[in-house]
Amino acid sequence: MRLNLALLAALVVAVPLALLAGRVWIDPLHPTIANAPLILAGLRAPRVVLALVVGAGLGTSGAVMQGYLRNPLADPGLFGIAPSAALGAVLSLWLGAAGVPTGWWALPALALAGAGGAMALLSLIAGREGGVALFTLAGMMIASLSGALMSLAISLAPSPFALSEIVTWLMGALADRGWSEVWLGAPLTALGLACLWRTGPSLDALTLGEAAARSLGVEPRRLQSWIIAGVGLTVGASVAVAGIIGFVGLMVPHFVRPFTDRRPSSLLLPSALGGALLLVVADSLCRLLPLAGGELRLGIALSLLGAPFFLALLLRLRRGLA
Amino acid sequence: MLAARDLGLGGRLDGVSAVLRPGEVTAICGPNGAGKSSLLACLAGLLAPDSGTVLMGDAPLVAMPARQRAQAIGYLPQAGDVAWDVSVEVLVALGRLPWGGVGGGGAVDRAIATMELEGLRHRPVSHLSGGERARALIARVLAGDPCWILADEPLASLDLGHALALLHLLKVEARAGRGVVLVLHDLAMAMNSADRVLVLDGGRLVADGPPAEALTETVIERVWGVRARWLGEAGARALTLPA
Numbered sequence: 001m002r003l004n005l006a007l008l009a010a011l012v013v014a015v016p017l018a019l020l021a022g023r024v025w026i027d028p029l030h031p032t033i034a035n036a037p038l039i040l041a042g043l044r045a046p047r048v049v050l051a052l053v054v055g056a057g058l059g060t061s062g063a064v065m066q067g068y069l070r071n072p073l074a075d076p077g078l079f080g081i082a083p084s085a086a087l088g089a090v091l092s093l094w095l096g097a098a099g100v101p102t103g104w105w106a107l108p109a110l111a112l113a114g115a116g117g118a119m120a121l122l123s124l125i126a127g128r129e130g131g132v133a134l135f136t137l138a139g140m141m142i143a144s145l146s147g148a149l150m151s152l153a154i155s156l157a158p159s160p161f162a163l164s165e166i167v168t169w170l171m172g173a174l175a176d177r178g179w180s181e182v183w184l185g186a187p188l189t190a191l192g193l194a195c196l197w198r199t200g201p202s203l204d205a206l207t208l209g210e211a212a213a214r215s216l217g218v219e220p221r222r223l224q225s226w227i228i229a230g231v232g233l234t235v236g237a238s239v240a241v242a243g244i245i246g247f248v249g250l251m252v253p254h255f256v257r258p259f260t261d262r263r264p265s266s267l268l269l270p271s272a273l274g275g276a277l278l279l280v281v282a283d284s285l286c287r288l289l290p291l292a293g294g295e296l297r298l299g300i301a302l303s304l305l306g307a308p309f310f311l312a313l314l315l316r317l318r319r320g321l322a
Numbered sequence: 323m324l325a326a327r328d329l330g331l332g333g334r335l336d337g338v339s340a341v342l343r344p345g346e347v348t349a350i351c352g353p354n355g356a357g358k359s360s361l362l363a364c365l366a367g368l369l370a371p372d373s374g375t376v377l378m379g380d381a382p383l384v385a386m387p388a389r390q391r392a393q394a395i396g397y398l399p400q401a402g403d404v405a406w407d408v409s410v411e412v413l414v415a416l417g418r419l420p421w422g423g424v425g426g427g428g429a430v431d432r433a434i435a436t437m438e439l440e441g442l443r444h445r446p447v448s449h450l451s452g453g454e455r456a457r458a459l460i461a462r463v464l465a466g467d468p469c470w471i472l473a474d475e476p477l478a479s480l481d482l483g484h485a486l487a488l489l490h491l492l493k494v495e496a497r498a499g500r501g502v503v504l505v506l507h508d509l510a511m512a513m514n515s516a517d518r519v520l521v522l523d524g525g526r527l528v529a530d531g532p533p534a535e536a537l538t539e540t541v542i543e544r545v546w547g548v549r550a551r552w553l554g555e556a557g558a559r560a561l562t563l564p565a
Contacts, residue, residue, distance in 0.1 A: 070405035205419050207406050208462070211399040214368050216466075217392030217420045262406045263416075 003259040007273035011052075014277060018048045018284040046179045051279040053182070054174070054242050057189040057234030059275020060268055062249025064196045067203035067264025068227055069136060072257075072313070076235045076249040079135075079228075080142030081118045085239035087146040088114025090153050090166050097162030108184050108240035115236025118142050119228050126224055132210060135224060172243035172299025174283050185241040192233025193272065195226050200265030207264065245299050247306025248275050254313065323379060324365060324470060324501060330373035334360040336525040337374075344469065344501040347493055349512035351505075351537070352522035353546055358505045359400060359474050361522065365503060366397040366472045392420035396468035400475050400505075402459045407446045410439055410458045417465030433464035436491060452479040460488065470501045477508065489515040510561050513537050513552070521545055 019040060020026045026036050033039070061076035068074070076082060088110035096102045125138035150170075157163035202223045205213035214220065238245065256270035279298070282305070286296045324342040329335045334357045342348050342365070350358045363369040364376055367383040376383040383391060396417070404413060415430045434440060437457040447455060456479050463471055471492065477485040489511060496502040496517070506512045512519050512533060519536035521529035523545045529536040534556065542550050542561075551562045 201419055201423070204416055207404060207408065207413075208416060208459075209399060209401060209403055209405075211363070211368060211401075212397065214388075215366055215392060215395065215397035215399075216416070217389040219388050261412050262408045263412060264406070 003256060003270050004273060007256075007270060007277060010277050011273065011280070014280050014284075015048055015052070018051070018280050019044045021284050022287045042178070046182050047174050047177055047283065048280060049182050050174050050177050050185060050241060051283045052276040053186045053189045054238040054245065055248060055275035055277070055279030056272040057192060057238050057275070058245065058248040059252040059271040059273075059278070060193055060196050061231045061234045062251075062275070063253040063264065063267040063271035064199055064203065064227060064230065065249065066253050067206065067267070068199070068223075069132060070206060070209075072254065072317070073250070073310075075246070076231055077143065077244075077246060079118070079122060079139030079231060080144075080146060081115050081122075081139075081232050081235045082239050082244055082246075083143045083146035083150065084118035085111040085115040085236045086170060086244050087150050087153075088112070088117075089169065089239065089243070090150050093166050093169060094153050094157065094162065097165065098158045104180065108181070111240035112188075112236050114146070115232050115239065118146070119232035119236075122228050123225065126221075126228075131220070168297070169243050170299075171297040172245040172302075173286075173297045174242055174279075175287075175295060175298075177241060181241040185237045188233050188237035188240075192230045192235075192237065195230030195233065197268060199223060199226050199230065200268055203264035243299060245279070245302055247302045247309070248278060251306055251309055252278055254309075323377075324503075325377045326361070326365060326374065327377065328374035329361070329364055329371045329376070331357075331360055331364065331369065331371045331525075334525050335364065335371065338522070338525070338527045339374075340520055340527060340530055342501055342503060344499055345496055346517040347489075347496045347502045347504065347515060348518045348520065349504050349506045349516035349533075350520045350522065351507070351509060351512050355524075356522040356545075357525040358522055360525075361520075362397075362472055362474050362503065362505055366395050367391045368397065389420055393466070394468055395470045395472060396463035396466045398459060398463050398471075398473040398476055400478070402455060402479070404447045404455075404459075407448045409444050409446055410434070410450070410461075411443045413447055413458050414439070414461045414465050417462040420466055429467050430465045433461040436464055437461040453481060453484040456480055456484070457488065460491075464495070468500070470503065471495060472503045474505045475507060476504060477506065477511065485511065509537055509542065509550075510559060513559050513561075514557055 020028060022044065024033060024039060026033060058076060065074040065076050065078060066072055089107050092102060092107040092110040121142055122138055126135045154163060154166055157166060202218045205216040205218045252274040253267050253271050256267060256274050260266040260270060282301055283298050286298050286301050289296050326338055326340050329338040338361060350361060352358050360369060364371050370384050378394060414433050418429060434443060437460055439458060439461055442454060450458060460476060476488060480488060492502050493515065516533050518531065519533045520527060521536055521541055528545060529541050539551060542548060549564050553560050553562055
């Protein structure tokens with residue numbers, strides 16, 4: 001409870017700052033810039049809202065995945081939903097570059113179709129028993145298949161411009177996003193979060209292993225369906241509007257876990273708030289960092305932060321095992 | 323009443339029938355691979371048998387809603403792993419999940435008191451000894467207040483003193499009206515503490531009755547291939563093994 005209040009308080013401070021910060025600083029008391037309202041309402045506000053939405057979705061997905069797989073190294077990317085959504089997006093960029101007429105909606109629509117395809121395939125392969133190992137293997141295979149197809153699309157890019165566009169998009173960012181992305185991403189993420197919320201008690205039971213969880217009334221197949229729907233919607237929506245933003249789902253549950261009673265269900269709300277906070281702050285920093293040729297891509301920034309974090313985590317785990 | 327009717331399970335169980343009664347401690351014994359854990363998992367409703375049924379009262383267990391079954395049967399698997407470093411109190415409270423949440427303070431407090439874990443209440447499970455951890459896991463089952471306690475080798479990581487204490491506690495629970503079913507490897511423990519013993523061999527039930535009738539020297543020789551002798555009085559018997 002105290003953790004949630006602290007995270008909320010941090011958000012209350014971070015969100016207004018994120019709205020004011022940028023290449024053009026806006027002083028709320030003495031607005032000297034003529035088009036300040038336009039910058040705020042048209043550029044910064046949707047970006048900040050999107051950071052909140054995507055961050056909350058990825059953070060919660062990560063917490064659920066770690067609880068489900070009973071592994072602190074799990075990440076929403078493991079089930080192949082993010083790579084499949086990215087494949088859909090790459091396909092739309094590819095088609096656009098190849099001269100097929102597409103609207104702005106083609107990219108998110110194909111990304112969501114990719115996520116939906118991965119979800120359907122996962123449900124199909126996972127089978128009646130709902131075992132965790134088979135499910136994870138299926139997800140990993142879907143991830144590598146999507147990755148391979150994405151590489152194929154990149155290698156067959158119709159033009160160098162398309163190649164650069166695809167590669168840049170894959171890095172993930174919130175730059176230049178508007179309210180249309182918010183209206184697309186927010187409802188889907190909200191729906192996904194509602195699905196993920198339902199998994200809390202079952203994830204708690206899984207703390208004791210699969211057999212004990214089933215003896216406590218957990219129905220593995222049903223749990224799996226909620227997880228596929230929840231992770232699919234949140235991660236699919238986030239890739240559709242922002243590209244691949246890794247490591248949020250891995251890092252945030254770790255940051256908040258020591259401040260909870262360590263039940264997976266106690267992690268869900270703090271991970272949502274923490275994910276939102278991390279993305280708002282990271283995106284603002286990306287905007288502020290002076291970088292020749294534009295701003296630092298959010299996906300790259302988080303990977304730069306996330307990979308050393310992951311290594312430190314592995315070292316700590318190794319020490320724990322030794 | 324928990325009744326197995328002619329259970330068959332892919333080479334692991336072959337026509338096993340037994341009626342288990344509340345108020346009794348029933349031990350399931352047998353050599354490795356005899357089907358003990360499979361039988362226990364079928365009785366807990368976690369494995370659906372290929373043939374035959376498990377009945378609770380008059381209702382088939384497989385048709386029972388998962389939550390209702392979880393309220394009636396507390397199951398302790400052999401592997402007592404705990405994925406997250408929760409405190410003893412949180413671990414025990416997980417037993418309340420079939421009742422709709424980890425609340426239910428009264429039952430959790432009682433279970434913690436019964437297993438003598440009050441002093442360890444806030445300790446993380448990673449800081450518990452093997453015996454303390456085993457007691458915490460049993461307390462988790464007790465917190466659910468189940469009619470049946472089914473435990474797969476609950477004594478495996480316990481020293482002699484703690485094993486006896488745990489058996490005594492389970493016996494008290496049985497006398498209070500619960501049904502207790504344990505997979506046990508220690509035949510002397512089964513002989514001295516159980517009210518009834520089921521002996522499995524190669525998936526078949528080869529003996530079923532009070533310990534003195536089910537665990538005779540002849541049965542032990544036939545099933546385990548060991549010529550052992552019972553010494554001592556009823557209730558304090560020891561098994562001597564050949565040199």
